[in-house]
Amino acid sequence: xxxxxxxxxxxxxxxxxxxxxxxxxxxxxxxxxxxxxxxxxxxxxxxxxxxxxxxxxxxxxxxxxxxxxxxxxxxxxxxxxxxxxxxxxxxxxxxxxxxxxxxxxxxxxxxxxxxxxxxxxxxx
Numbered sequence: 001x002x003x004x005x006x007x008x009x010x011x012x013x014x015x016x017x018x019x020x021x022x023x024x025x026x027x028x029x030x031x032x033x034x035x036x037x038x039x040x041x042x043x044x045x046x047x048x049x050x051x052x053x054x055x056x057x058x059x060x061x062x063x064x065x066x067x068x069x070x071x072x073x074x075x076x077x078x079x080x081x082x083x084x085x086x087x088x089x090x091x092x093x094x095x096x097x098x099x100x101x102x103x104x105x106x107x108x109x110x111x112x113x114x115x116x117x118x119x120x121x122x123x124x
Contacts, residue, residue, distance in 0.1 A: 012053050020058050023051040030072050030106040037114055046121050057087055066124040067096050070117055074103045
C-alpha cells in the first residue's frame, strides 16, 4: 500500500528506474505544462510526484495522500486502449484512483484540468 509518496514492497528493476528518470527528463510539452502547475504543492497544497513507478507501471503523476494517478494521454493512447484498460484495471484493483486527461484538454483548458484534478483530490 502507498506510504510516504511511494509504494513500498515493490521491486523496481534498474531498467524501470532508468526509464522513469528518462521520462522525467523528456516530458511531453503537455506533461511539462501540467507539472509546472502541480510541482511544489501549488495545487491547494497537494503533493505530486511525476513519472512514479507503481507495480511496474510508470504513471505520469501521482498524489500519495489521495491515492490519485493523473495520466496525460496523447495520440499514442488511441492505439493502446486495451493495454491502458488492463493497466487501469490492475491499478484500480490496488486501490488507486485514475484520472485521464488529454493533451488537447491540457493545451486548451489547463484551468479546467486543474479543477478536475482538485475535485478528484477532494473526494479522498
